[in-house]
Amino acid sequence: IIDSLISKNYIQHSPMVKDGREGLREAINFLKQMPEPKEKKSPILFMMAEGEFVWVFLQVDMMGKKLAIMEIFRVEDGKLTEHWDATEEIQESFNREDFRTYPLIEVSGFSTKALFPDRKIHRLLHDGNFVGIQSSGMIDGKAAVFYDLIMKGEEGVENHWTVKQIIPEQMMHDNGKL
Numbered sequence: 071i072i073d074s075l076i077s078k079n080y081i082q083h084s085p086m087v088k089d090g091r092e093g094l095r096e097a098i099n100f101l102k103q104m105p106e107p108k109e110k111k112s113p114i115l116f117m118m119a120e121g122e123f124v125w126v127f128l129q130v131d132m133m134g135k136k137l138a139i140m141e142i143f144r145v146e147d148g149k150l151t152e153h154w155d156a157t158e159e160i161q162e163s164f165n166r167e168d169f170r171t172y173p174l175i176e177v178s179g180f181s182t183k184a185l186f187p188d189r190k191i192h193r194l195l196h197d198g199n200f201v202g203i204q205s206s207g208m209i210d211g212k213a214a215v216f217y218d219l220i221m222k223g224e225e226g227v228e229n230h231w232t233v234k235q236i237i238p239e240q241m242m243h244d245n246g247k248l
Contacts (some may be wrong), residue, residue: 072098077151081147083244084155089243107131114170116219118197122146125202127164127219127231135159140191140217140233142204154204154248156217156235168229169221185227189216192248198224206237213237215247222235 072091082089087097108131116127128139138160144152182191182203189207196202203218214236221229239248 075149076127077146077149079228080150081152082243083153083245083247085238085241085247087242089245093242104132115166116165116200118195118200118202120195120197123193125197125219127233129160129164136161136163138164138231138233138234140202140219142195142202142217154215156215156233158233158235164231186216186218199228209234209236 072095076091076094078091080090080094082093084087087093104141104156113128113130114126115129116125118125122145124143125147126139126141126143128141130137130139136159137157139154139155141153143150147175160238182194182205186205186207189205191203191205193204194201199222201222203216203220205216205218207214214234217233219231220227223229241247
């Protein structure tokens, strides 16, 4: 199925996965060897799309840890062409019911500078009352990526989720994290 859904020129930005289709195959084969989760439910908490980009927010249990993952995929000609992500260990589960929807709210004029003055914004996606922001900055003097998902309500920001990850010095490819 990888050959039919993944572009021949697939670009990987996840630091622990090799580039291209073969790197993705290796990662999937590794994940298939992991123990089955106790509870079989979809790990997807939220998805949105704007233009050629798809934003996915997941929560998974892996190797005894609870992980929050936010991913961005770029789709071209109906195939996944590029992938970015951030993964962070969490202590408490996210509540699926937090991802309710409201009537569409105008998000133009949304100020990322006010929310994140010390970060460089790389991507901003919005779908209805949700805004996804991919940015970079520093954590304890180390370069990091931040993926923020914001739900706007009638009175402004109603909910905010963040997944952050230090950018490792060594990666499985030369594409960079962003």
